[in-house]
Amino acid sequence: MKANNTHLHLILREQTKLLFEHLPFVLYGVMAASAGLVAVLWQTSQDATLLLWLLAVYLLTGLRWLGRRRFLQQGHHFDPKYWIKTAIAFTAASGVLWGIAGVLFFSTEPLVLITLTIFLAAMVAGAVSSHSCHTPAFAAFALPASLPFIARCIAEASTFYVVLGTVSLVYVLINIHYGRNLQNMVIQSIRLRFQNAELVEELTMQKRVAEQASAAKTRFLAAASHDLRQPVQAIELLIDALGTDLANHPSKGLLNRIQEAGHGLRNLLNTLLDSAKVNSAAITAKPRHIQLEPLLRRVCQELAPQARLKNLDIRVASTKACGYSDPALLELILRNYIENAIKYSHKGRILVGCRRLGEFIRIEVHDMGIGIPTSAQETVFQEYYQLGNPERDKAKGLGLGLYIADSLSRLLNHDLGVRSTVGKGSMFYVTVPLGKSSHLIDVPHHAPANLTPLRGKTVLVIDDDDMVRASVSEMLSRWECNTVAAENAEAALRILVAQGKMPDAIVADYRLQTKCNGMQAIQSLRSQLGNVPAVILTGDTGASRVQEANQSGFKLLHKPLSGVQLREALSELIGQASA
Structure with a gap:
């Protein structure tokens, strides 16, 4: 019930605004029609009466104009009930003046009779369009403007005038009915506008919620992509390292099956994360x-x-x-x-x-x-x-x-x-x-070269995950590399200085717990150690990450990667640096 009353109040506000918005055209029409009527009837020996009536019409027009100005000054804070009553009162007063003209200037002379009929009919018809938004306002003008003339015709008691009065009455009633239909259309249009506005507001809210949910999904996928790939990466490298140790061991077949399962897990993980990104529009x-x-x-x-x-x-x-x-x-x-x-x-x-x-x-x-x-x-x-x-x-x-x-x-x-x-x-x-x-945009890319031996090379590993650091170090030891592992650039630099080592390559995870990411960590170390070859590992497969890495000039490897891929990348980097 409360919502219904609210809608009725809003509809009444719109009807009031429409009445006052149309008022200038109404007033222009009233001034022109009243002046025209006086001009046509000027030869009927009622000059003084015509001028007094015209003066009254113009005075009322001025008051209605001032009333409209006051309404506009209210802005959006007007009282629709008060102002709709004011509008009806003004239209009723105008109707009374036109009704007085229908009686005051009535004559059996054909020219006068035809003139009054035409002007009154035109005013009633014109009021339909200008006051169609509110039927009571139209009726407040049409009835007092036409009924006196109709009554005066019927009072003549002759067939012609009775028929003229009756036809005029039917004409007025038809216009009132037509005006009511127009009002219903206007009200329906207003309701539809409110419904559309509510729908737009609801859709805007839903869009905002969906955007927030999409942003949350994107953040979740980025975190999930990194966190889920970390243990899979460790498993992948540890299996590769163990494969080197068990090359001729009877358990090599069992390890191969474990490796196949690991590859399956990696592929399923990659597929699931890629599918989730597609479905979430990330x-x-x-x-x-x-x-x-x-x-x-x-x-x-x-x-x-x-x-x-x-x-x-x-x-x-x-x-x-x-x-x-x-x-x-x-x-x-x-x-x-x-x-x-x-x-x-x-x-x-x-x-x-x-x-x-x-x-x-x-x-x-x-x-x-x-x-x-x-x-x-x-x-x-x-x-x-x-x-x-x-x-x-x-x-x-x-x-x-x-x-x-x-x-x-x-x-x-x-x-x-x-x-x-x-x-x-x-x-x-x-x-x-x-x-x-x-x-074409030049993107750093180097064709794979012949594998450069890694024996005796020092590789710096930066990753905040203990398991990944251990698995990469274990894999590097199988290639007889000297490994320095640290969780961030600062710790890495301390270890290198303490051991007196200079890395031949840097392997850094993109996402670190410190404020700087892997690229920033590499750049920080390069400022101290020189232009050391470096590769970035990341569990984030987003296109933006690829573009960011390409722009940085660092080689990018996606987790989980195999030992073969890591070795090829390191061999390529070290080989290019020594060339």
Whole structure:
């Protein structure tokens, strides 16, 4: 009930505002019509009466104008009940003056009669539009303006005048009915406006809540990405270190199975976090012109060890093509394509290449795997869908890779799809706009060189996680490296000075408990030790982190990484420094 009363009060306010907003046009019309009526009837020997009546109309017009000014001075703090009554009183007074004219100037002379009829009918009709927002205000003018003239016609007691009076009465009643319909439309429009305003306010609130939730999800994903990858990283490196010790041990087979489980855990973790980022809209595309071959070769080189375990050969067709896309997100799409090809292929090779299609470049990943039935070629991009895995074997993944690829392609506005023949293999593709080589941005990238021996090299490890520091140190010891491990740059510098060592390379985690991050820690150490080669480890796979690392000039490795990847990175860094 209270809400209903509130709506009625708001509607009354709007009706009052409309009456006073329309008032200038009403007053102009009244002044013109009254002057016209006097001009037409000037020859009826009622000059003084006409002038007095016209003066009264103009005086009332002036009062109504002053009333409007006072209303406007109230601003938004006016009392609608008081001012609606004031408006009705003014319209009633105007109606009375016009009603007086209908009696005072009444004559059986045809010209006068026609003039009065036309002017009164015009005033009643004009008041419909100007006062349609509030029927009582219209009726307050129409009835006193017309009824005296109607009564005067009927008082003549002749058929013509009775008919004229009756027709005039019907005309007035029809206009009142029409005015009431217009009022209902105006009120409905006002209600809809209020409802729309409430809906906009509600949607704004929901958007604000959703943005806050999205920001919270983004913070959670960043923390989860780092915290979950830390123990997985430690497990990965410890297993690699143990693999060196048990190379010829009977338990090597058991360790291989543990290693496979660790790889599965790493892949599942990466997939889940990437899927969560897609679903929470925590990814922002930042497209630019990129050369495609280096990107394709980098992804294939990183995934080559997985392919070799299944005796698969990955090849990249040479191309000079440039595309326009977000390199980090495009790389994630292609990574999912190639991992999917490795997963479902048991022989042959995987070929990655580009094909020019007008103003677009189609990047294709061909495999010789089991193939996909035509009926399932759209379904494979759905969330959690897996072909040939009804038992939901986690070793075969979660069915999120192609879903992530599809979601990212929608974000990038890239076309993607698959062509496949059962038993012969599949071709997954993503189509990107053609890039321009003249718009390429130089991004530090170095082709992998021959592995530089790490024996006797001093590697500084900075990580605030004891387990990760221990696992990296353990892995480095297998390569006969001298390891210095610390939780931050200050501690690292103290240890180096105490031991009298100069690091040949620095491995730093991006997210540290101190105020500075890994990049800042490296820069701080470089200011003291010189231009020491450095690599950053991070559990955050966000595109912004990749861009930030590229701009810093440091090599970026994503956790969890294998011992092979770490060794290749360190060998490359140290080899370049000594070249």
